[in-house]
Amino acid sequence: MSNILASLTNAGNALDVFEQALSVVQNNVNNSSTPGYATQTLNLVAEPLVVTGGLTGGVASQGLQDSRDDYVEEQVQQQTSTLGLYTAQAQATGTIQSFFDVTGTGGVPTALNNLLSAFSAWSASPTDPTAEQTVLSSAQSVATSINGLANSLSSTSQQLDTQISSTVSQINSIAAQIQQYNQQELKSPTPDPGAEANLYAALDNLSQLTNFSTVKQADGTITVMLGGGDPLVIGTQVNDLSASDAVATNPPPTYPNSPPSAVITDSQGNDVTSQITSGQLGGLLDTRNRVLGSLLGNAQQQGTLNQFAQTLADTVNQILESGTVSTTAGAAAGTALFTYDTTNATNVAASLALNPAITPSELAPVDSSGNANGNAQQLADLGNAGNTAGNINGMNLVQFLAQMASDIGQENQTATTNQNTQQQIVAQATTLRNQVSGVSLDAQATDVLQFQRAYQASAQVLTVINDMLDTTINMMTVTT
Amino acid sequence: MQPTAHRHLERARSGIRQALSGWDAADLPQVQSSCQLLTAAASDLRLFESAVRAGEVPATAELCSSILAVKKEVIEATRVVDACVAFHRGLAARTGGAPPVYNAEGCIAEESAGLESEVHA
Numbered sequence: 001m002s003n004i005l006a007s008l009t010n011a012g013n014a015l016d017v018f019e020q021a022l023s024v025v026q027n028n029v030n031n032s033s034t035p036g037y038a039t040q041t042l043n044l045v046a047e048p049l050v051v052t053g054g055l056t057g058g059v060a061s062q063g064l065q066d067s068r069d070d071y072v073e074e075q076v077q078q079q080t081s082t083l084g085l086y087t088a089q090a091q092a093t094g095t096i097q098s099f100f101d102v103t104g105t106g107g108v109p110t111a112l113n114n115l116l117s118a119f120s121a122w123s124a125s126p127t128d129p130t131a132e133q134t135v136l137s138s139a140q141s142v143a144t145s146i147n148g149l150a151n152s153l154s155s156t157s158q159q160l161d162t163q164i165s166s167t168v169s170q171i172n173s174i175a176a177q178i179q180q181y182n183q184q185e186l187k188s189p190t191p192d193p194g195a196e197a198n199l200y201a202a203l204d205n206l207s208q209l210t211n212f213s214t215v216k217q218a219d220g221t222i223t224v225m226l227g228g229g230d231p232l233v234i235g236t237q238v239n240d241l242s243a244s245d246a247v248a249t250n251p252p253p254t255y256p257n258s259p260p261s262a263v264i265t266d267s268q269g270n271d272v273t274s275q276i277t278s279g280q281l282g283g284l285l286d287t288r289n290r291v292l293g294s295l296l297g298n299a300q301q302q303g304t305l306n307q308f309a310q311t312l313a314d315t316v317n318q319i320l321e322s323g324t325v326s327t328t329a330g331a332a333a334g335t336a337l338f339t340y341d342t343t344n345a346t347n348v349a350a351s352l353a354l355n356p357a358i359t360p361s362e363l364a365p366v367d368s369s370g371n372a373n374g375n376a377q378q379l380a381d382l383g384n385a386g387n388t389a390g391n392i393n394g395m396n397l398v399q400f401l402a403q404m405a406s407d408i409g410q411e412n413q414t415a416t417t418n419q420n421t422q423q424q425i426v427a428q429a430t431t432l433r434n435q436v437s438g439v440s441l442d443a444q445a446t447d448v449l450q451f452q453r454a455y456q457a458s459a460q461v462l463t464v465i466n467d468m469l470d471t472t473i474n475m476m477t478v479t480t
Numbered sequence: 481m482q483p484t485a486h487r488h489l490e491r492a493r494s495g496i497r498q499a500l501s502g503w504d505a506a507d508l509p510q511v512q513s514s515c516q517l518l519t520a521a522a523s524d525l526r527l528f529e530s531a532v533r534a535g536e537v538p539a540t541a542e543l544c545s546s547i548l549a550v551k552k553e554v555i556e557a558t559r560v561v562d563a564c565v566a567f568h569r570g571l572a573a574r575t576g577g578a579p580p581v582y583n584a585e586g587c588i589a590e591e592s593a594g595l596e597s598e599v600h601a
């Protein structure tokens with residue numbers, strides 16, 4: 001009789017276990033589109049059967065097993081983070097690029113060309129009041145357009161600061177979600193597929209924003225560290241980040257009054273900016289501090305726009321002040337055409353202005369040797385190739401301005417190309433994650449090797465193609 | 481440019497594009513199909529290179545620009561494929577299976593020689 005009861009009990013227990021297994025399968029189906037969800041399987045084990053010893057056999061569950069693989073997750077997160085970097089760079093540099101008019105129909109290049117043309121016309125008629133007036137109005141336009149460019153770049157800098165703050169808030173919010181997961185994990189260590197799905201969806205979202213690494217602790221909690229190792233979440237502790245602006249003091253600043261750079265600090269006040277090298281935040285910081293810093297200046301550099309504005313003003317002023325307003329003996333010396341903030345080398349472009357004290361008759365076309373249009377001619381020549389006056393890094397003013405526009409164009413083009421390629425790489429990594437998810441990796445070892453060989457074959461052919469293209473290009477260069 | 485040589489370059493470019501657009505890292509036949517397209521592109525480029533070497537193709541700025549455009553697409557394809565290679569290298573190590581043996585160029589040693597001769601044939 002007891003054997004029959006034992007059998008019935010076993011059958012009942014087995015039904016319970018298989019019902020659990022069915023629930024797990026149903027849960028997998030229901031969550032097939034849930035972000036971060038990975039297929040679960042219920043581990044079934046046979047209970048020992050010893051008829052004489054009272055062990056009645058049967059089947060029991062031994063908990064859920066997750067099909068998620070940490071390596072694969074990390075790969076997708078890293079690639080997503082890189083995509084975030086390129087996307088942010090492409091958007092931000094696209095905005096900056098739009099301020100550099102390369103069509104020649106507006107902006108600083110046109111204003112500069114008009115000024116050089118005005119100098120040229122003035123050199124032909126050095127005593128013509130209309131030509132003198134045109135020089136002043138063209139100089140005013142140059143100053144205004146340079147101010148406008150500097151202001152547009154400063155506004156972009158502020159907009160990037162806002163985006164940086166917003167991104168930091170999103171990171172802190174995700175860190176808080178991970179903290180909640182950890183709290184739950186400590187309270188109830190039983191695996192919860194729903195909570196795991198939320199965790200991994202949160203980590204996927206975090207990877208779009210910044211670079212990080214994770215470590216699963218023995219107590220089931222997840223530790224999240226920024227790229228450089230600074231902890232973001234440890235157990236139930238969150239190390240909130242914050243964004244601010246500051247002039248870097250290490251190394252000591254060459255330009256202490258320069259525009260501040262964006263700085264990210266942790267809750268202890270440690271500067272962790274250098275640890276954020278990827279993700280949307282990495283892209284925003286790179287454009288804000290490196291790209292805009294190179295144009296507007298920062299603690300260590302004057303900025304190419306300020307360099308351009310100062311060289312233009314100094315060169316024009318020096319030429320004018322070295323001459324006289326007419327060839328008459330005892331004629332008055334020339335007056336400076338431009339003024340700017342001489343106390344701050346990183347504020348030249350924003351403060352450049354037409355000298356408010358100058359009048360048309362105070363322009364000095366006569367050079368120090370007494371040539372009636374010597375100065376005006378020197379000014380007109382500033383944009384000519386081969387002219388050395390007003391050169392910056394071996395380029396004349398027009399070339400330097402074109403180089404600035406070209407550099408930012410190159411930044412944008414590189415970021416956009418990288419973004420397009422990275423989109424494909426992320427798509428591939430996600431596809432591979434889906435392929436791997438739900439299968440035993442050990443059973444897939446042979447397939448993995450087959451894929452590896454197929455990829456490698458393609459990589460090899462691409463290397464050969466690349467070498468052939470290099471050879472062909474070299475042959476072309478030799479021929480031309 | 482000689483029309484035939486031009487056709488080889490264009491066909492190579494088209495093959496590389498098709499290989500990249502059809503690339504599906506999780507589909508082995510598709511990966512192999514992309515590889516075949518790349519091999520055909522390599523053969524076309526070999527013919528183009530021979531024509532240039534023989535002086536049959538006048539070097540022009542337009543031609544240089546076309547070659548650089550192909551090179552740009554090759555670099556893009558290489559990055560995508562390299563990412564997949566890196567992914568599976570890690571996965572191979574993760575599964576604990578016998579990992580492929582790589583030579584100094586980072587290629588699977590046993591296959592490099594054969595593939596090289598196939599491409600150059």
